[in-house]
Amino acid sequence: MVTGAKLVVEALKREGVKVIFGIPGLSNMAIYDELYDYISNEEIRHILMRHEQGAAHAADGYARITGRPGVCTATSGPGTMNLVTGLITAYWDNSPVVAITGQVPRAVIGRKAFQEADVLGVMQHIAKYVVQLKDAKEIPLWIKNAFYIASTGKPGPVVVDIPRDLLMAEVDDIVWADEPLIDGYKPFKDNIRDEDIDKAIDILVNAERPLILAGSGVMWSGASEELIKLSELLLCPIVSTLLGKAAVPHDYPLYLGVVGYYGRAEANMALLESDAILVVGARLSDRTIPTFKDLQEGGRRIIIINIDPTDIKKLPIDVDVKICGDVKVALRALLNRILNISHNSSRYNWISRIKELKEFYAKYYYVEDDEFGLKPWKVLKTIREVLPPDAIVTTGVGQHQMWIANFWDVLQPRTLLTSGGMGTMGFGLPAAIGAKVARPDKVVVDLDGDGSFLMTMNNLAVTIEENLPILVVIFDNRSLGLVRQVQRMFFRGRVVGVDFGSSPDYVKLAESFGAIGYDVGSYEDLKTAVRRSINDAITSVIRVPTYRGELALPTLPPGGSLKEVILYDVRKGS
Amino acid sequence: MTSERVVRVVCHYRDASLLERVIATFRKLLIDINWIYGRLVNDAGLYEVYLGVKDHHNFLAAVLDLSKIVNVIRVEILNNVDLIDLRDKGIFNDLMHTRSETFIVYIPQIGSTKCYSWGEECG
Ligand SMILES: Cc1ncc(C[n+]2csc(CCOP(=O)(O)OP(=O)(O)O)c2C)c(N)n1
Numbered sequence: 001m002v003t004g005a006k007l008v009v010e011a012l013k014r015e016g017v018k019v020i021f022g023i024p025g026l027s028n029m030a031i032y033d034e035l036y037d038y039i040s041n042e043e044i045r046h047i048l049m050r051h052e053q054g055a056a057h058a059a060d061g062y063a064r065i066t067g068r069p070g071v072c073t074a075t076s077g078p079g080t081m082n083l084v085t086g087l088i089t090a091y092w093d094n095s096p097v098v099a100i101t102g103q104v105p106r107a108v109i110g111r112k113a114f115q116e117a118d119v120l121g122v123m124q125h126i127a128k129y130v131v132q133l134k135d136a137k138e139i140p141l142w143i144k145n146a147f148y149i150a151s152t153g154k155p156g157p158v159v160v161d162i163p164r165d166l167l168m169a170e171v172d173d174i175v176w177a178d179e180p181l182i183d184g185y186k187p188f189k190d191n192i193r194d195e196d197i198d199k200a201i202d203i204l205v206n207a208e209r210p211l212i213l214a215g216s217g218v219m220w221s222g223a224s225e226e227l228i229k230l231s232e233l234l235l236c237p238i239v240s241t242l243l244g245k246a247a248v249p250h251d252y253p254l255y256l257g258v259v260g261y262y263g264r265a266e267a268n269m270a271l272l273e274s275d276a277i278l279v280v281g282a283r284l285s286d287r288t289i290p291t292f293k294d295l296q297e298g299g300r301r302i303i304i305i306n307i308d309p310t311d312i313k314k315l316p317i318d319v320d321v322k323i324c325g326d327v328k329v330a331l332r333a334l335l336n337r338i339l340n341i342s343h344n345s346s347r348y349n350w351i352s353r354i355k356e357l358k359e360f361y362a363k364y365y366y367v368e369d370d371e372f373g374l375k376p377w378k379v380l381k382t383i384r385e386v387l388p389p390d391a392i393v394t395t396g397v398g399q400h401q402m403w404i405a406n407f408w409d410v411l412q413p414r415t416l417l418t419s420g421g422m423g424t425m426g427f428g429l430p431a432a433i434g435a436k437v438a439r440p441d442k443v444v445v446d447l448d449g450d451g452s453f454l455m456t457m458n459n460l461a462v463t464i465e466e467n468l469p470i471l472v473v474i475f476d477n478r479s480l481g482l483v484r485q486v487q488r489m490f491f492r493g494r495v496v497g498v499d500f501g502s503s504p505d506y507v508k509l510a511e512s513f514g515a516i517g518y519d520v521g522s523y524e525d526l527k528t529a530v531r532r533s534i535n536d537a538i539t540s541v542i543r544v545p546t547y548r549g550e551l552a553l554p555t556l557p558p559g560g561s562l563k564e565v566i567l568y569d570v571r572k573g574s
Numbered sequence: 575m576t577s578e579r580v581v582r583v584v585c586h587y588r589d590a591s592l593l594e595r596v597i598a599t600f601r602k603l604l605i606d607i608n609w610i611y612g613r614l615v616n617d618a619g620l621y622e623v624y625l626g627v628k629d630h631h632n633f634l635a636a637v638l639d640l641s642k643i644v645n646v647i648r649v650e651i652l653n654n655v656d657l658i659d660l661r662d663k664g665i666f667n668d669l670m671h672t673r674s675e676t677f678i679v680y681i682p683q684i685g686s687t688k689c690y691s692w693g694e695e696c697g
Contacts, residue, residue: 120589182645313638
């Protein structure tokens with residue numbers, strides 16, 4: 001006879017779980033009691049986060065790095081509700097997370113019991129799936145099912161809510177599930193048809209100005225190599241979504257950057273000028289394509305590869321070729337086809353035009369120092385020069401994230417984690433913790449805004465006690481910069497509710513957690529601080545003073561077209 | 575009056591949150607539901623839900639989303655339905671005496687449905 005709680009932990013172990021991010025409380029304590037032995041034997045590592053939101057982000061960060069589900073746990077009521085922001089962040093970015101939540105005993109469910117929350121009611125709208133268990137015997141099967149649902153099809157978070165009485169229940173005749181069993185669940189199937197591949201290749205080969213738009217699907221399916229190969233063979237430049245940025249090494253000369261709302265102007269222009277576009281693993285959100293007219297205009301031929309057929313069918317545009325399937329499989333099919341036909345893609349004019357666009361816009365971006373302090377693009381360049389190519393970077397949300405979108409060079413796939421779909425401030429530090437747990441051998445850096453950092457910075461303590469040295473760089477503009485920017489540019493300059501009257505001393509703050517703090521005043525200082533913190537292998541917080549009036553450019557007016565890109569600040573100063 | 579679209583959702587019941595998810599799929603896309611009825615078909619949890627929703631430019635998006643909800647087996651758009659007015663059949667007489675509305679059951683006609691399962695068109 002074993003308890004339901006033991007079944008939970010054993011089932012997790014059987015799924016290959018090596019680490020759980022969480023916080024215990026009354027309703028998941030039985031799980032912790034069973035975890036005790038697994039932790040002592042070093043079979044499973046527990047990371048005690050300082051807020052459940054952080055636990056979900058850390059599991060998400062772990063998943064984005066490993067491609068396997070990250071696991072978090074929380075107690076009933078407040079603990080589980082604190083997971084919500086983290087889980088919806090994972091859901092919007094298709095990250096596989098499994099959350100095991102304790103629930104109040106079934107006898108009191110629905111009675112407004114102490115620390116009760118309607119987990120099914122809440123989570124069904126913010127996760128890929130939530131199940132509340134009814135019998136302790138179901139535990140092994142539903143843990144297996146949760147991992148299966150989380151990691152197949154379009155990945156996403158799954159919540160397994162277990163009433164406390166089931167965790168305490170004694171179970172005999174245990175049935176371990178070898179296979180998942182879920183009525184009414186199908187991972188999307190590869191439906192890659194030869195005729196579609198032929199048609200796609202025909203369009204791409206015969207286009208004068210073809211373009212590839214890479215989304216996060218390229219990263220999730222590990223298809224960066226295939227993507228670059230195809231681009232090389234077709235002489236086809238690449239732009240990406242914000243999340244797709246993590247899939248394309250930026251030293252590839254035909255990469256133009258992120259397209260969309262806060263994208264690079266040359267990427268937006270290349271999209272507008274292209275006569276054929278291959279969209280790979282991107283759902284074309286409103287951030288990437290603010291108005292579909294831009295995509296449909298001018299008779300541009302459109303080919304889309306997506307694992308989820310509904311992502312293609314829901315688009316309000318005519319799509320010439322729809323390829324439903326895994327990105328890697330589909331790209332390989334395209335590569336096989338192109339290698340078997342003779343074609344002559346010189347595209348001299350198009351490639352020259354791409355170069356011209358890059359050079360033209362560069363002069364707007366790389367403005368050297370003025371009286372307004374360190375320039376974000378140069379700060380990023382300085383950090384990039386000192387970090388190893390495989391360093392993993394996470395971000396908060398705000399102007400700094402947009403600077404990273406435009407000026408951070410990803411050199412290896414899967415080394416940039418950012419909250420794209422949900423835009424969740426506070427993602428950076430806990431996601432960095434998840435990434436560092438997954439890859440302790442890599443340098444992990446959270447490039448954060450002061451506002452975002454302050455939302456989850458309590459987790460600095462975790463990095464110290466768990467020996468997870470992380471480098472935090474804070475763009476400290478003492479303001480909610482991106483909101484301030486929008487107020488200045490589009491709300492008649494009425495700046496309200498964004499400037500911090502008081503901010504912590506970040507050096508002292510870091511030190512109070514046992515980390516090292518740096519306050520840098522120059523690029524040279526910054527370089528030294530980054531080098532030192534990598535060498536010291538202890539969490540460091542580097543404060544980079546940032547001018548409040550600095551803008552994240554290029555941008556578009558709200559609801560604007562890619563044609564309306566704003567390149568420079570017409571009203572310098574704040 | 576806005577025209578109505580009728581769908582049948584064939585799904586698997588574990589708990590009543592299934593129905594919440596079906597309804598919420600329309601709600602999330604701002605689609606109003608005129609009527610709904612559903613029933614457990616067998617002891618294995620097979621369930622069918624019929625909904626009449628106001629036609630809307632998001633209708634197909636809702637059907638596609640619905641077709642890829644965990645526990646949903648397929649969604650059918652019933653383009654042609656036979657209407658049976660239960661009042662005519664003398665059913666629910668008490669209720670109908672006091673009200674002027676009819677109580678209508680929608681019977682799908684074979685061959686005039688479009689079906690989606692996990693985003694793919696089916697049978
Ligand atoms: C949790 C959350 N609350 C509010 C917002 C809205 N928001 C978007 S950007 C931003 C400002 C972010 O400030 P900071 O992290 O300091 O970054 P900065 O823009 O200054 O670089 C805010 C408040 C959000 N995205 N997430």
